[in-house]
Amino acid sequence: MSLSIIFMGTPEFSVPTLRALVDAGHRVVAVYTQPPRPGGRRGLDLQKSPVHQAAELLGLPVLTPVNFKDQEDRQRFIDFKADVAVVVAYGLLLPQAILDGTRYGCYNGHASLLPRWRGAAPLQRAIMAGDKKTGMMVMKMDKGLDTGPVALTREIEIGEAMTGGELHDKMMLVGAKAMAEAMMKLELDELPLTPQPAEGVIYAAKIDKGETRIDFAKSGVEVHNHIRGLSPFPGAWFEAAIAGKPERIKVLGSAVAEGVGQPGEVLTDDLVIACASGAVRLTRLQRAGGKPLDAADFLRGTPIAPGTRLA
Template structure:
């Protein structure tokens, strides 16, 4: 026997879980994803989500309702007679009619160690806060925001220089394995649930573009965490004068080093930059409209010598 599963997800992060469920032998009877969005070079073509594309390759029917307010969409969801719905970064709040629309409810793969970092941006917020560890949790969904009881936890360490992109990939594969394991246990009626702790709740609010500017007048470790938490997207940035013009430069990788000086000042000719306490070495940068470059390659085309001020 295998479970009849409705899968609900949208970005690349969700694709690994969809594939893991299929490989585990479960019957994914339908996939729900966000509607196609404008994309392409000119933004004129409608682009299907990564989950949508993966489901089509797997031969699974895909549905893209804007929401579940229409009764016909709710009825269609129930018509699949699914045992369970699996939700990974779907991007829509699910009404009670959907949460209760399968025999065993909805299970969510969430990228944090709940109740820490409930909400939209748990990967970025964990790094920006300097957390040493995070993980994937399989949680049975209720009407709250990431408040349901937890079924399974997989912990993932956060390295000192790990970026949000790197952690994203580590959690993506850890989450896929965790959800497949959880569904196998659910099929065997061996998936106990544990209520979340009442203390330690933190909310991972959506990343605002206004947060992306680097503030060198902070301790070096805080600046380092801020930069790697926003890499590769949206990318933390500074501005400086290049060839007589103020230009914006994204920083995608840094390391912590010793150094003292006025915050935001380049301390040598290899992009050591002073912070309020200590310094950071800029390791990977990207000019507006350019490609990401290692620091040495960046400096071949752009001079940022000792004494340059970054703002």
């Protein structure tokens, strides 16, 4: 026995779940993903999404509708007569016709402990907020934004030094196992659905470029959480005068430190920076067009002396 599944996903985060469903013996009758986008060094080549590439390697049919406004696209989805649709970071809002277009509906792998952090950037927001734990949830989708009933939960501890990238890599593997387990239970008619609580709803808005700049007027802990939540992408940054010219420096690693000074003041020669309360040590940095470097290697080529003010 196996389910016939339509898989819907786009980034690298989605790929392990697609592979897990295939490895579990389910029949993936179609893969939906975002259309190829301009990329490459000059931005001129159309780049297929990671899910698109993985599906082709698995020999699965791929569809890339821009949206589901066209009735022909909706009907094509329905005509697969799939048992269920599995959605992991697809990137499109699904109309009711798609939500109802399979036997069992659509099940989403969401990277938070719902109802906390509904929306686009739950991984980054959890770390930036200083959360101690998060999780992967399998939920049955409805017309709301991550509001459907929860079928399965797997909690994950967030270490004090864990970055957004590290949490991403851990959660995509946990999420793949969770979805494979959920689909096995669905096939056996043993998958319970529990409505989300009305309390504790928080939205994880997409990360805006304007909030990636480091604000040293916050506490050392808050600055550290900001840096690690945005590492490695899109990356938190500060501006400093390098060789007499202002330059944006990306920070990919940090640690909470002790120190007192004006917010943004460099306190030591190993990049302890004063914050509104406490301090933060910058441990990994990257200049524009350069490679990420540990602080000691970075400072050999780009000295930033104590007393310098970072903004």
